[in-house]
Amino acid sequence: MEDRTQQEQASPAVRKRVRDSFDLQGLMSHLGARITHIGPGRVHIALPARPEVTQQRGYVHAGATSAIADSAGGYAALTLFDEESDVLTVEYKINLLAPAAGDHLEAIGTVLKSGRTLTVCGLEVHGVQADGTRKLVANGQQTLIRVDRPTA
Amino acid sequence: MEDRTQQEQASPAVRKRVRDSFDLQGLMSHLGARITHIGPGRVHIALPARPEVTQQRGYVHAGATSAIADSAGGYAALTLFDEESDVLTVEYKINLLAPAAGDHLEAIGTVLKSGRTLTVCGLEVHGVQADGTRKLVANGQQTLIRVDRPTA
Amino acid sequence: MEDRTQQEQASPAVRKRVRDSFDLQGLMSHLGARITHIGPGRVHIALPARPEVTQQRGYVHAGATSAIADSAGGYAALTLFDEESDVLTVEYKINLLAPAAGDHLEAIGTVLKSGRTLTVCGLEVHGVQADGTRKLVANGQQTLIRVDRPTA
Amino acid sequence: MEDRTQQEQASPAVRKRVRDSFDLQGLMSHLGARITHIGPGRVHIALPARPEVTQQRGYVHAGATSAIADSAGGYAALTLFDEESDVLTVEYKINLLAPAAGDHLEAIGTVLKSGRTLTVCGLEVHGVQADGTRKLVANGQQTLIRVDRPTA
Numbered sequence: 001m002e003d004r005t006q007q008e009q010a011s012p013a014v015r016k017r018v019r020d021s022f023d024l025q026g027l028m029s030h031l032g033a034r035i036t037h038i039g040p041g042r043v044h045i046a047l048p049a050r051p052e053v054t055q056q057r058g059y060v061h062a063g064a065t066s067a068i069a070d071s072a073g074g075y076a077a078l079t080l081f082d083e084e085s086d087v088l089t090v091e092y093k094i095n096l097l098a099p100a101a102g103d104h105l106e107a108i109g110t111v112l113k114s115g116r117t118l119t120v121c122g123l124e125v126h127g128v129q130a131d132g133t134r135k136l137v138a139n140g141q142q143t144l145i146r147v148d149r150p151t152a
Numbered sequence: 153m154e155d156r157t158q159q160e161q162a163s164p165a166v167r168k169r170v171r172d173s174f175d176l177q178g179l180m181s182h183l184g185a186r187i188t189h190i191g192p193g194r195v196h197i198a199l200p201a202r203p204e205v206t207q208q209r210g211y212v213h214a215g216a217t218s219a220i221a222d223s224a225g226g227y228a229a230l231t232l233f234d235e236e237s238d239v240l241t242v243e244y245k246i247n248l249l250a251p252a253a254g255d256h257l258e259a260i261g262t263v264l265k266s267g268r269t270l271t272v273c274g275l276e277v278h279g280v281q282a283d284g285t286r287k288l289v290a291n292g293q294q295t296l297i298r299v300d301r302p303t304a
Numbered sequence: 305m306e307d308r309t310q311q312e313q314a315s316p317a318v319r320k321r322v323r324d325s326f327d328l329q330g331l332m333s334h335l336g337a338r339i340t341h342i343g344p345g346r347v348h349i350a351l352p353a354r355p356e357v358t359q360q361r362g363y364v365h366a367g368a369t370s371a372i373a374d375s376a377g378g379y380a381a382l383t384l385f386d387e388e389s390d391v392l393t394v395e396y397k398i399n400l401l402a403p404a405a406g407d408h409l410e411a412i413g414t415v416l417k418s419g420r421t422l423t424v425c426g427l428e429v430h431g432v433q434a435d436g437t438r439k440l441v442a443n444g445q446q447t448l449i450r451v452d453r454p455t456a
Numbered sequence: 457m458e459d460r461t462q463q464e465q466a467s468p469a470v471r472k473r474v475r476d477s478f479d480l481q482g483l484m485s486h487l488g489a490r491i492t493h494i495g496p497g498r499v500h501i502a503l504p505a506r507p508e509v510t511q512q513r514g515y516v517h518a519g520a521t522s523a524i525a526d527s528a529g530g531y532a533a534l535t536l537f538d539e540e541s542d543v544l545t546v547e548y549k550i551n552l553l554a555p556a557a558g559d560h561l562e563a564i565g566t567v568l569k570s571g572r573t574l575t576v577c578g579l580e581v582h583g584v585q586a587d588g589t590r591k592l593v594a595n596g597q598q599t600l601i602r603v604d605r606p607t608a
Binding site: 093095097098112113120122136139140141143 | 549551553554568569576578592595596597599
């Protein structure tokens with residue numbers, strides 16, 4: 001079932017909208033993060049483990065782990081909005097369950113409830129080894145608000 | 153009262169311990185963050201607003217805002233530990249109250265409860281203009297756990 | 305300063321609006337809770353410690369502690385709304401800092417940010433002994449949404 | 457899969473330990489809550505919708521919704537502990553996704569990560585109609601700590 005969900009792609013227009021917005025996030029490119037899946041109500045973001053994203057023990061910093069989780073949830077919400085809408089994070093809560101180690105992290109944002117004004121997402125971050133082994137390293141929950149897209 | 157608190161410094165040994173650990177956090181230097189105050193149970197971290205830390209609208213990304221808040225809280229907890237102890241974030245929750253704009257952000261972590269195993273911190277992030285005007289842009293709460301310091 | 309804030313009362317119309325709504329909350333009277341202060345952006349609720357509100361060790365249950373904190377925050381938000389508005393809790397997070405013991409608990413909800421749609425409150429719960437000694441037993445943060453008041 | 461999980465029962469000794477502790481929670485019986493399932497790492501609690509548990513609009517109060525979610529998560533954690541251990545809630549966060557209506561609510565606590573000291577649970581609360589129709593009304597995440605069981 002996991003595989004089917006991952007294969008379900010959002011429409012080309014939605015995927016373009018998400019990628020265009022992601023490309024405007026200076027933080028994501030500065031961290032080295034990239035979007036790896038855009039499905040309806042579900043977005044994945046990968047972050048290679050590099051010295052630039054570590055905490056004092058060499059694991060990925062909770063702040064970097066949270067940053068990709070926050071963006072994954074935000075874009076998951078955006079996939080269900082019309083093109084006149086943008087999304088802002090209201091708040092989120094995240095538990096760091098295990099040292100964030102591996103070849104890279106994968107954050108998965110999934111819409112739990114999409115309302116007219118507010119959207120609630122579940123957030124997961126997995127540590128992925130070079131051989132594909134995965135471990136849940138963080139789990140969270142996020143509230144987002146729909147706002148009008150700024151006009152160019 | 154705010155000023156007196158800000159002027160109260162932790163001991164030189166504690167300040168050194170905090171700075172040494174901070175210098176090991178690759179993420180903090182990659183973001184351009186620096187520690188600006190180390191008091192007993194209270195740490196400030198400043199983050200200049202740069203294109204490298206933005207979200208899609210040019211404000212500071214919630215992930216960067218959270219990252220300095222998380223580190224400020226973690227080091228606030230560490231100031232109250234003995235030198236054999238290190239600290240890990242268990243979880244945190246943060247509300248983004250206003251667009252994170254300004255010359256720089258200032259995160260303030262303050263210990264609310266310091267227990268034998270767990271510490272709870274309050275987190276604040278202010279947007280600071282070039283003229284010194286301040287606005288609260290994020291507010292949060294964090295749980296941390298004391299762990300043994302890894303031996304060199 | 306604490307005392308001045310506690311003495312600052314909301315207008316009679318606002319206090320009536322809050323009390324009328326509180327009286328409709330079956331849970332609050334079933335728990336034995338009562339409102340003890342209604343100021344602008346700040347509401348206090350007291351809960352006597354009774355066997356009806358305990359957990360397995362005889363302390364006040366986290367659920368009862370949270371219930372009065374949630375109501376205190378909700379009514380703190382309501383004091384700043386016009387009379388056409390009602391309030392609903394979007395989410396909250398609470399840390400249980402110490403066993404909730406004492407003669408009674410006092411929950412304090414304080415508005416941190418009052419926006420057009422969303423309000424964010426800080427939540428505190430104190431355990432109060434018969435001699436007036438107080439201890440912070442829980443600390444939290446809450447997001448609320450303004451909605452139209454149902455017409456009678 | 458949902459059904460198989462629900463049918464998997466914890467051992468009789470664990471079920472007895474959970475029920476004995478639940479029976480000591482004055483709040484649960486005062487609210488009218490009862491445990492409906494005890495599986496390994498998963499506990500269900502049902503709460504009939506009654507005037508005694510409502511907020512100002514007649515829905516179940518966020519505080520009552522949270523109380524059964526908190527207990528469900530706490531007992532889910534307890535099912536994985538040895539008999540010398542008790543559990544305390546460190547913190548939780550809960551989103552109220554929809555008006556909590558129905559014949560009764562069902563809270564489900566599920567262990568996400570069981571560590572030596574800390575356990576993290578996912579919390580769900582469903583509104584259940586008399587005809588069995590279910591709707592997710594709240595979703596949360598909880599951190600718990602293992603403590604020694606008090607000696608009698």
